[in-house]
Amino acid sequence: MTQGPALTDEVRAMIGATSEPDILEVERGAIRRYADAIEDPNPLFRDVEHARNSRYGEIICPPGFFGWPVKRSGRMGLTAKVREALAKAGYPRLLDGGVEYECFLPIRAGDTLTAYSKIADITEREGKTGKMTFTITETTYVNQNGDLVVKARGTMICR
Amino acid sequence: MPLIERQGKVEKQLYFEDVEVGSEVTPLAKVATTQMLVRWAGASGDFNPLHYDETFATSQGVGSPIVHGALKRAWLGQLMTNWIGGQGFLKKFSCQYRGMDYPRKMKTMTEPEEGETWWCKGTVTKKYVDGDQHIVECDIWVENGQGEKTTPGNATVILPSRA
Structure with missing residues (x-):
């Protein structure tokens, strides 16, 4: 058996914790900067005229983009607390x-999203370089009409 | 706009009838550079110094700054949205960041040094009709310059039908 840190009560207590909601504004400029950064020329993400004539009627977000947070305290605050607890438990290094x-629905420029996050699970496993922990964060994005647009499930690795 | 011209045009519309199990998703070439990582950090809001600070990256045990997993995820998003066209809908989409990738350094203000090119690829694993939805499932991945799949994942798309 490899000796290594174990999940502490403080870490375990974080399972099920929920965040304050994040509010995100979806602006055309933020979408274009995102598409520019990955060098994606798709006119659905940058050409207003093209987008108007598309089935969406407006510029939409590339997959995985949710606009820019008005405040970023929710999910980031929640995962920061988990990271802090994991660091104390002997897992200081973070990887995505x-x-x-x-x-469920496209995200259009002009939308305002509300995101709710929850720590769904924290587990540990023996990796090649010792013990690693896996934190699963579930985030639900809802638009200004109250419609569910995306559910996300992220894995944070601390080792 | 050299930024836009470097990548291909968005493809014409793909239909459910155009694909079979085993069909290839049109591959997409990508070059990660230190400059792209900076732009990505700014556009995505991920300011983890792991992706731009040599000393910090070394202290974290990865050697030197690594490509953001989420940037590779965004490439895979582009792979799929290019392929399915304006009438397709990306229903599900996942990837795991299994292997580290290291960006090319910049030779000039706009041109990267010679080096690695990454390929985003995919194959169709399943196609079926569910109610009125024409659904196609794919294995997708990012391959590094050595042909290793550093970022494997899955995608489920809804395509228009000619029927």
């Missing part, structure tokens, strides 16, 4: 493990 999205 991956993400899973389920999309």
Whole structure:
């Protein structure tokens, strides 16, 4: 058996914790900067005229983009608390493990989204370089009409 | 706008009838540069110094600054939205950041040094009709310059039908 840190009560107590909601504004300029950053020329993300004539009627977000937070305290605050607890438990190093999205509606420029996050699970596993922990954060994005637009499930690795 | 011209045009509309199990998702080439990582940080709001600070990256055990997992995820998003066209809808989309990737350094203010090119690829694993929805499932991934899949994932799309 490899000796290593174990999940502390403080860490375990975070499972099920929920965040204050995040509010995100979806602006055309933020969408374009995002598309520019990945060098995606798709006119649905940047050409207002093209978007008007598309089935969406407005510029939409590329997958995985949710606009810019008006305040970023919710999800980030929640995962920061988990990270702090994991660091104290002997897992100070952070890596992004991956993400899973389920999309229900397009996100259009001009939308305002509210995001609710929850720590769904925290587990530990033996990795190649010792013990690692996996924190699953579930986030639900709802638009200004109260419609569910996306559910996200992110994995944060601390080791 | 050299930024836009470097990548191909968005493809014409794909229909459910155009794909079979085993069909290839049109591959997409990408070059991660230190400059792209800076732009990504600004556009996404991920300011983790792991992606731009040599000393910090070394202290975290990854050697030097690494490509953001979420940037590779965004490339895979582009792979799919290019392929499914304006009438398609990306229903589900996931990826895991399994392997580290290291960006090319910049040679000039606009041109990267010679080096690695990444490829986003995919294959169709399943197609079926559910109610009035024509659904196609794919394995997708980012491949590094050595052909290793550093970022594997899955996508489920709804395509228009000619029927």
